[in-house]
Amino acid sequence: MGRAEERKARQRGGRRAAPPARSSGTPSEGVVTGGRAAARKAAQGKKNAKNAKNGKSAIRRLFTWKKILGAFFAFCLLGIGAFVVMYMMISVPKGNPDAQKQSNIYKYNDGSTMAREGDTNREIVDLAEVPKPVQHTFVAAENKSFYTDAGVDLKGTARGLINTLSGKGKQGGSTITQQYVKNFYLDQDQTVTRKLKELVISLKVDRTTSKDKILAGYINTSYYGRGAYGIQAAAQDYYRVDAKNLSVEQGAYLAALLQAPSQYDWAVASDTGKKLVQARWNYVLDNMVEQGWLNKTKRDAMTFPVPKEPKAAPGMEGQKGYFIKLAKQQLEKQLIKQENITQDEAEARVENSGWTITLNIDKKKQAQLEKSVKSQLTSQLDPKKRAVDKNVQAGAASVDPKTGKIVALYGGQDYTKHYISNANRTDYQPASTFKPVILAAALENASETQGGKAIGANTIYDGTSKRQVVDSNGNKVGFGPENEDDADYGKVTVQTAMDKSINSVFAQMGVDVGMDKVLETATKMGMDTGELKALPAYTLGTMGASPIQMAGVYATLDNHGKQVTPTIIKSAEQGGTEVQMPDPIGDQVISREAADTVTSVLTGVVDDGTAKVSVAQNPARDGRKVAGKTGTSDDNLSAWFTGYTPDLVTSVGLFGENYKTHAQSKMYKTAGLPRVNGGGFPAQIWAEYTFGVAGENTKFDLDTDQGAAVQPSWTPSPSASVSDTPSASATTKKPTTSAPATPVTPTTSAPVTPTTSAPVTPTTSAPVTPTTSPPNPFDPNGDQ
Numbered sequence: 150m151g152r153a154e155e156r157k158a159r160q161r162g163g164r165r166a167a168p169p170a171r172s173s174g175t176p177s178e179g180v181v182t183g184g185r186a187a188a189r190k191a192a193q194g195k196k197n198a199k200n201a202k203n204g205k206s207a208i209r210r211l212f213t214w215k216k217i218l219g220a221f222f223a224f225c226l227l228g229i230g231a232f233v234v235m236y237m238m239i240s241v242p243k244g245n246p247d248a249q250k251q252s253n254i255y256k257y258n259d260g261s262t263m264a265r266e267g268d269t270n271r272e273i274v275d276l277a278e279v280p281k282p283v284q285h286t287f288v289a290a291e292n293k294s295f296y297t298d299a300g301v302d303l304k305g306t307a308r309g310l311i312n313t314l315s316g317k318g319k320q321g322g323s324t325i326t327q328q329y330v331k332n333f334y335l336d337q338d339q340t341v342t343r344k345l346k347e348l349v350i351s352l353k354v355d356r357t358t359s360k361d362k363i364l365a366g367y368i369n370t371s372y373y374g375r376g377a378y379g380i381q382a383a384a385q386d387y388y389r390v391d392a393k394n395l396s397v398e399q400g401a402y403l404a405a406l407l408q409a410p411s412q413y414d415w416a417v418a419s420d421t422g423k424k425l426v427q428a429r430w431n432y433v434l435d436n437m438v439e440q441g442w443l444n445k446t447k448r449d450a451m452t453f454p455v456p457k458e459p460k461a462a463p464g465m466e467g468q469k470g471y472f473i474k475l476a477k478q479q480l481e482k483q484l485i486k487q488e489n490i491t492q493d494e495a496e497a498r499v500e501n502s503g504w505t506i507t508l509n510i511d512k513k514k515q516a517q518l519e520k521s522v523k524s525q526l527t528s529q530l531d532p533k534k535r536a537v538d539k540n541v542q543a544g545a546a547s548v549d550p551k552t553g554k555i556v557a558l559y560g561g562q563d564y565t566k567h568y569i570s571n572a573n574r575t576d577y578q579p580a581s582t583f584k585p586v587i588l589a590a591a592l593e594n595a596s597e598t599q600g601g602k603a604i605g606a607n608t609i610y611d612g613t614s615k616r617q618v619v620d621s622n623g624n625k626v627g628f629g630p631e632n633e634d635d636a637d638y639g640k641v642t643v644q645t646a647m648d649k650s651i652n653s654v655f656a657q658m659g660v661d662v663g664m665d666k667v668l669e670t671a672t673k674m675g676m677d678t679g680e681l682k683a684l685p686a687y688t689l690g691t692m693g694a695s696p697i698q699m700a701g702v703y704a705t706l707d708n709h710g711k712q713v714t715p716t717i718i719k720s721a722e723q724g725g726t727e728v729q730m731p732d733p734i735g736d737q738v739i740s741r742e743a744a745d746t747v748t749s750v751l752t753g754v755v756d757d758g759t760a761k762v763s764v765a766q767n768p769a770r771d772g773r774k775v776a777g778k779t780g781t782s783d784d785n786l787s788a789w790f791t792g793y794t795p796d797l798v799t800s801v802g803l804f805g806e807n808y809k810t811h812a813q814s815k816m817y818k819t820a821g822l823p824r825v826n827g828g829g830f831p832a833q834i835w836a837e838y839t840f841g842v843a844g845e846n847t848k849f850d851l852d853t854d855q856g857a858a859v860q861p862s863w864t865p866s867p868s869a870s871v872s873d874t875p876s877a878s879a880t881t882k883k884p885t886t887s888a889p890a891t892p893v894t895p896t897t898s899a900p901v902t903p904t905t906s907a908p909v910t911p912t913t914s915a916p917v918t919p920t921t922s923p924p925n926p927f928d929p930n931g932d933q
Contacts, residue, residue, distance in 0.1 A: 553733020
């Protein structure tokens with residue numbers, strides 16, 4: 150390339166080109182061609198750089214800090230303008246909360262009216278009638294800045310709007326003024342429109358109304374639970390005093406109650422609920438000290454004021470009150486989930502708000518259940534003759550396993566006399582009715598014994614009483630439960646262990662499966678295991694459970710492993726709009742084979758175990774197929790029978806409750822019997838009810854080759870019973886899990902109790918009844 154050409158290339162923005170590849174042209178032609186290409190490439194690069202620089206400049210020109218700041222102020226001015234328009238357009242409506250309250254109507258499943266609930270329990274009182282310190286409890290609980298704020302909490306309202314738009318629901322932030330406006334002028338709907346109206350009206354009300362009048366309106370319109378609106382009704386319902394005579398301690402409880410009235414009602418609160426309301430009660434009093442409204446010395450001397458027992462409203466007598474209470478609880482739970490509202494808002498939405506609620510209760514089945522409890526239990530009790538007979542409470546729930554409908558319910562002798570529903574209480578142990586859950590967990594997880602054998606109906610375990618449970622490493626875990634009457638059974642099959650409810654077997658099985666897996670299975674099947682730790686002691690059913698929960702667990706078994714959540718509500722409609730209730734039939738939570746195997750095993754409990762006399766040999770059985778399990782807790786505090794036919798599941802529980810203090814009490818000597826067992830009163834109630842309403846005689850459709858329902862029973866010869874007596878080595882030798890060629894224990898029918906040492910007697914007589922006395926029909930079995 151000549152000098153002139155190089156100069157031209159540089160002018161074009163190029164640079165000296167590398168020697169070009171060979172071409173058909175002359176060398177000078179190749180050099181010229183390469184130089185031109187390089188020059189074009191360089192020129193394009195400069196152009197791209199210039200365009201990029203121009204693009205960045207355009208962005209900078211578009212998004213300058215001045216323009217961003219201007220846009221922000223414009224947005225603020227737009228918002229202010231919109232708020233001004235809204236402020237001018239929205240006026241304070243006439244408040245008339247009484248007119249908003251309508252009767253709720255409750256119907257049976259056939260559409261006939263069961264009850265009407267709706268006379269609003271409210272009596273307005275002047276603020277002057279409420280002691281000043283009691284007034285301060287509400288301010289301390291809800292809005293410490295009430296006396297100085299403008300009636301709204303802008304941060305809280307903004308948070309509420311964001312939560313509503315994002316579907317997270319309300320998370321506090323409302324002032325007393327806002328809550329008063331919501332109660333008196335608006336409604337409980339969780340919409341952006343309602344929240345904006347609440348904000349505007351609150352500002353206007355605060356400007357035109359004195360703080361005392363706002364506070365008076367707030368405490369007179371709030372819902373306190375028990376059907377009580379306003380502080381006067383609440384003072385009467387909870388403490389049997391007028392509002393003017395409330396103490397600071399009592400006022401603090403009522404103020405704390407507003408956060409969750411039903412959950413915090415001491416008469417029906419769970420242990421967790423009681424802890425929460427006590428914590429909030431303390432929070433209220435501590436805030437009063439902080440605000441200078443209460444002397445710290447006086448505050449430190451205060452004790453929690455336990456409320457009085459509730460009084461049932463007229464028309465709630467018998468079982469009706471229990472039905473209505475459960476229906477409201479289930480509806481409130483669905484509204485909280487569906488509308489993203491809080492517990493107190495859900496209760497206000499349901500109470501006296503014009504609902505028409507149709508229940509799943511079948512009048513025929515309900516009448517039979519009440520009749521069975523009366524004939525098999527209450528008619529046998531004589532409180533005048535035996536003080537313990539005053540302390541026996543019965544609860545029951547009957548469920549259709551294919552639909553989840555609660556078709557009959559027994560909450561107690563009378564709602565107006567016993568406010569707590571025994572069908573829904575969870576403060577008593579289900580005892581050995583939990584054992585089927587352990588077996589279900591073993592089958593579902595393909596668990597093995599310490600010897601590496603799969604756990605099934607024919608697996609052999611050591612049934613020695615007080616046998617120490619060992620872990621997978623052979624180490625003792627510090628748990629060796631005693632069997633009923635301290636009976637030693639030696640080596641038995643799982644089927645026999647279920648029939649005889651042998652504690653030592655299921656304690657070891659729970660550890661073999663893993664208690665974490667057992668509790669996980671229990672939760673899937675419908676039990677509320679909460680925050681229970683995976684402890685071996687829970688194999689004995691020492692957690693709390695209700696008849697409704699246990700009916701759901703066994704209905705899941707009956708429904709071949711598909712979860713059943715019992716529901717009392719058939720439909721719930723308000724103002725022409727029906728609330729969509731959750732489907733009672735859920736997912737497949739355990740396999741069909743596992744569920745059906747447990748059902749098969751549980752038929753053996755009825756035919757050859759602890760429920761044999763009361764259920765299997767009941768004249769009204771008429772050959773019906775039945776599966777079930779008995780249960781009796783330590784110290785005879787509770788006794789159960791939960792059983793099912795292919796089309797009906799019913800759980801019956803008896804609970805010892807001191808009629809004065811409501812504390813748990815022992816049921817020994819009830820009706821003159823040594824003790825109350827699951828195979829006694831509970832099984833007898835179950836049998837009379839079930840065989841009185843059961844449909845056609847159908848069989849269980851079981852997909853299993855294990856258990857008493859599919860295996861022929863084996864009855865040992867008289868001489869065989871001697872060889873079944875456990876030897877000394879039986880208590881120390883590690884149990885094997887393979888079934889012997891000849892059964893070593895009777896699998897389904899004959900008792901395996903040692904004939905010389907164990908105190909257990911044949912199943913046809915009571916194990917603790919003296920042998921000289923005739924068998925008592927109300928205590929036929931020594932079950933667990």
